Amino acid sequence: MQYAIVTGASRGLGEAVAHQLIEKNVNIIAVSRSENEKLKKKAEERKVDYYHLSCDLSDPAQLEDGLDRIVDIAFHDDTHYVYVVNNAGVIEPIDTIGNFASADVQKHVQVNLTAPILIINRCIKEANQKDINTFVINITSGAAERPVHGWSTYSSTKAAINRFTETLALEQEGNGHKILAYSPGVMDTDMQGEIRSASEDEFADVDKFKQMKEEGKLRSPDEVAAVLMDLINQPDEIENGKVYKLYDLVGKK
Ligand SMILES: NC(=O)c1ccc[n+]([C@@H]2O[C@H](COP(=O)([O-])OP(=O)(O)OC[C@H]3O[C@@H](n4cnc5c(N)ncnc54)[C@H](OP(=O)(O)O)[C@@H]3O)[C@@H](O)[C@H]2O)c1
Numbered sequence: 689m690q691y692a693i694v695t696g697a698s699r700g701l702g703e704a705v706a707h708q709l710i711e712k713n714v715n716i717i718a719v720s721r722s723e724n725e726k727l728k729k730k731a732e733e734r735k736v737d738y739y740h741l742s743c744d745l746s747d748p749a750q751l752e753d754g755l756d757r758i759v760d761i762a763f764h765d766d767t768h769y770v771y772v773v774n775n776a777g778v779i780e781p782i783d784t785i786g787n788f789a790s791a792d793v794q795k796h797v798q799v800n801l802t803a804p805i806l807i808i809n810r811c812i813k814e815a816n817q818k819d820i821n822t823f824v825i826n827i828t829s830g831a832a833e834r835p836v837h838g839w840s841t842y843s844s845t846k847a848a849i850n851r852f853t854e855t856l857a858l859e860q861e862g863n864g865h866k867i868l869a870y871s872p873g874v875m876d877t878d879m880q881g882e883i884r885s886a887s888e889d890e891f892a893d894v895d896k897f898k899q900m901k902e903e904g905k906l907r908s909p910d911e912v913a914a915v916l917m918d919l920i921n922q923p924d925e926i927e928n929g930k931v932y933k934l935y936d937l938v939g940k941k
Contacts, residue, residue: 689715689766689767689768690713690714690715690767690768690769690770690771691714691715691716691717691761691762691767691769691770691771692706692709692714692715692716692717692770692771692772692773693717693719693758693762693770693771693772693773693807693811694706694709694716694717694718694719694771694773694775695719695720695745695773695774695775695776695803695804695807696719696720696775696776696777697716697718697719697720697724697727697775698718698720698721698722698723698724699722699724699877699878700875700877700878700879700909701775701827701872701875701877701909701912701913702718702720702773702775702776703724703726703727703909704908704909704910704912704913705773705775705913705916705917706718706724706727707726707727707730707910707913708910708913708914708917709771709917710727710730710731710734710736710738711734712917713734713736714736714771715736715737715738715739715762716731716736716737716738716739717739717741717758717761717762718738718739718740718741719741719743719745719754719758719776720740720742720743720776721742721743721744722742723740723742724740727740728740739757739761741754741757741758745776745798745799745803746794746795746798746799746803747798748798748802751798751802751803751806751807755806755807755810758807758810758811759810759811759814763811763814763815763818763820764818765818767818767820768820768821769820769821769822769823770811770815770820770821770822770823771822771823771825771920772807772808772811772822772823772824772825773825773827774803774804774807774808774824774825774826774827774849775825775827776799776803777799777800777827777879778795778796778799778800778879779839779842779879779882779883780792780796780882781793781796781841782838782839782842782882782883782886782890782891783838783890783891784837784838784840784889784890785840787890788841793841796841796842796845797841797845800841800842800845800846800849801845801848801849801852804826804849804852805852808824808826808852808856811824812824812856812860812865815865816863821864821865821866822865822866823865823866823867823920823923824853824856824865824866824867824868825868825869825870825916825920826849826850826852826853826868826869826870827869827870827872828846828849828850828853828869828870828871828931829842829843829846829871829872830871830873830933830935831843831846832846832847832849832850832871832931833847836893837891837892837893838886838890838891838892838893839891849869850869850931853867853868853869853929853931854929855929856929857928857929857930858929860928861928865928866923866926866928867928867929868919868926868927868928868929868930868931868932869930869931869932870916870919870931870932870934871931871932871933871934871935872907872912872916872934873907873912873933873934873935873940873941874897874900874905874906874907875906875907875908875909875912876901876906876907876908876909877909880897880901880906883897884897884898884901904941905940905941906941907934907941912934915934915937915938918937919932919937
């Protein structure tokens with residue numbers, strides 16, 4: 689059996705990735721605070737197992753409970769492959785340094801960095817003990833590679849996830865796992881709505897992002913997920929630890 693653990697599958701890119709994995713007949717464990725009825729229905733139609741783990745990844749206790757459930761569901765004797773898609777992410781707080789509330793920063797780091805690290809830590813442990821191969825996909829951002837005014841926490845957590853991906857690949861060489869980070873470019877999701885709602889004081893480039901939306905430069909999550917599926921479907925071509933960028937694969941819109 690094959691399973692995919694997809695965080696943030698309730699909407700946006702995570703929803704699109706989960707849809708496309710269901711089409712590959714992969715059983716889905718969707719991790720998010722809210723449920724997605726369309727995914728559930730699609731899984732039923734395709735006769736694929738679908739589990740929604742209601743979990744706030746910013747809450748360490750909920751994350752630990754969620755990890756126990758993930759292991760119970762996905763890592764057993766009949767499992768031969770597990771996809772681990774760390775997609776859930778937040779952009780908030782968007783503001784300049786000096787203006788953050790500490791709870792917002794804690795929550796951001798927990799969702800964007802601590803949760804993916806702990807999910808991978810547990811899945812790799814189980815997989816290596818039980819001789820199950822995994823394909824780890826960490827969703828990153830172009831912001832990992834440059835400072836962006838107003839996005840210091842986001843750039844920092846995405847830069848850290850890139851380095852974590854590289855380190856995981858280094859350590860797991862020869863263990864049969866596929867490991868990559870995927871930078872999806874600018875997508876038409878709720879996250880972009882949050883970005884456009886920032887003030888210019890909080891985020892200097894806000895007008896540029898409003899313009900990109902007006903000019904139709906944002907890709908749909910389905911299109912972006914399809915490019916990721918092309919990578920997933922050619923595992924032998926994957927360079928472990930690499931950050932694959934949508935813009936390098938298909939160009940800018
Ligand atoms: N949109 C872009 O232009 C863009 C560009 C580059 C990179 N990315 C990256 O792509 C990924 C997906 O982004 P998106 O645009 O699809 O975002 P989105 O539409 O805002 O969706 C975010 C997802 O993350 C989940 N999530 C957020 N906080 C959570 C929490 N505390 N606990 C559990 N789940 C949580 C949400 O589920 P619930 O609310 O149901 O919990 C939702 O499913 C993110 O890692 C993002 O950084 C996006």
